[in-house]
Amino acid sequence: MEQTLPHAAASVEELAHSFDEADHHTADLSDYRFDDWITLGVFWMMVVLVFLQFFTRYALNDSLAWTEELATNCLIALVFIGAATCIRKDRHIQVDLLYRYLPVSVSRGLATLVDLIRLVFLAYLTYLVWKYIELVGDEQMTTLRWPKNIIYWLTLFGFSMMVIRAGQITWRNAKLGFSALEKPQAYDGSEA
Secondary structure, eight states: OOOOOSSOOOOHHHHHHHHHHHHTOOOOOTTOOHHHHHHHHHHHHHHHHHHHHHIIIIISSOOOHHHHHHHHHHHHHHHHHHHHHHHHTTOSOOOOTGGGTSOHHHHHHHHHHHHHHHHHHHHHHHHHHHHHHHHHTTOBOTTTOOBTHHHHHHHHHHHHHHHHHHHHHHHHHHHHTOOTTTOTHHHHTOOO
8 A cells, every 4th residue: 555645856957936926926024014124134134133242252253242242132022013013913822612612602702801811911011111111221331331221212112013913902992893803714715
C-alpha cells in the first residue's frame, strides 16, 4: 500500500514557475496604518542594534554596552506599539468555545461586555502609564544618559493606539451585530 505524503515534492520546473508567478503579483500595502510602519521601523532599529552588539562582542571582542540597553528599549516599544496592530486586526488570543453553546442573545451580550471590558482596561492602563511618566520621567538611561521618558512616551503611544483600536473594534462589532468570538468563521475565511 502506497503512502501519500501531505506535501508532494515539487519539481524544479514547478518551483521556477512559482517564482515567475510571484513576480506578477502587486504588493498591496493598503491594510497597513501609520502605527504599523512605526512598529516596522522600531523592529529594524532593534535588529541593527542586536547585530551591532553581536558583531562588536564576538568579532571585535570589545562590546558596545549601550547597544544592549537601546535594543531592550526597542523591544519594549515594539511590543506595545505592535499590540495595537494585533487589536486592530482582532488577532489576540480569544477563547470562543463557550459562545458555541450559548443562545445568540446571551452570546451577543457577553461579547459586547468583553469588548467594553477590554476598552476600559486598556484606557486604565494608558492612564497608569501617563502617571508613571509623571513619576519617573526624569530618570536617565544607564549607559547613554538619555532620558528614559523616551521609551515611556513610546509605551504611552502604544497604549493610546490600543485604546483607539479597541474602540474601533468595539464599534465595528456593535455595527455588525457579532464579533470574532461569536462567528470566528466570518474572520478566518472559512464562511461560505
